Amino acid sequence: MATKKAAATRERLSSRTGSPGTGSRGAANQRADALRNRAKILAGAVTAIRKNPDASVADIAAEAGVGRQTLYGHFRTRPELIDAALLESLERAEDVLSEISLDGDARDAFQRLVASSWVFVDQSRAVLAAAQKELSPGRIRELHEKAEARMRGLLERGQAEGAFRSDLPVSWLLTTTHVVLNGAAEEVRTGKLDPDDAPWFIDAILLPAFTHDAHSEQGR
The missing domain is CATH 1.10.357.10 (Tetracycline Repressor, domain 2)
Structure with missing residues (x-):
């Protein structure tokens, strides 16, 4: 009985989180996306400031091709x-x-x-x-x-x-x-x-x- 219950529990967890390893791959993809966004934001900052030394956070986000919420997720202030x-x-x-x-x-x-x-x-x-x-x-x-x-x-x-x-x-x-x-x-x-x-x-x-x-x- 215990074995059947354990198997049922694993099945329920698998249906919610995906197969073993899916969670770690998802986390790795999220980290890779975060690194790419950070690099885009920093490059966008340099370009935007060259165009306008007083470029705002919104200007920088637009230059980087990301939303302001994404930018603020990496950098809290200008x-x-x-x-x-x-x-x-x-x-x-x-x-x-x-x-x-x-x-x-x-x-x-x-x-x-x-x-x-x-x-x-x-x-x-x-x-x-x-x-x-x-x-x-x-x-x-x-x-x-x-x-x-x-x-x-x-x-x-x-x-x-x-x-x-x-x-x-x-x-x-x-x-x-x-x-x-x-x-x-x-x-x-x-x-x-x-x-x-x-x-x-x-x-x-x-x-x-x-x-x-x-x-x-x-x-x-």
Whole structure:
């Protein structure tokens, strides 16, 4: 009797939940759908903000092709969404920049790093501008820590080896690099500069400025 009751119970459960394994497959499909929606929302955020820096949550949802309810299921607020979009942009950049060799002559390494860095500055510029309105300065610095540490380490090594001028603090060299990279991105955005020429223009400004004292200080 117990066996018959157990079999009947299993049959009832099976009719409600499907065959064994169906529940786990359904959960996996839901997770996959959620991941796809999240990726669509983040991509939509970048595109919408490029078009309009003040793009609303509704604008972003429309750009992503999802409903606002779906968007809010992933991100409760616009600042939270902007934070995630900037983080993803920086993580993509990190995947590429971490593979760049910084060995050898510091000036050559600097050129290699700048050639790749400016592209990501261009891609994330609009999101960063939105983030500066929504997030705290501390959070933005935190998100940029890896990229800044890489550039800072290279500049410090260059100063120690005499490749870069040492009469200016590394913090100023970092700031100058940031300004020039963003300037190049803006010139490309407005059609005043060809993207393929941007690295050359950046080097033409930064390298002479950073290496000025490599020769002049010897005569002091």
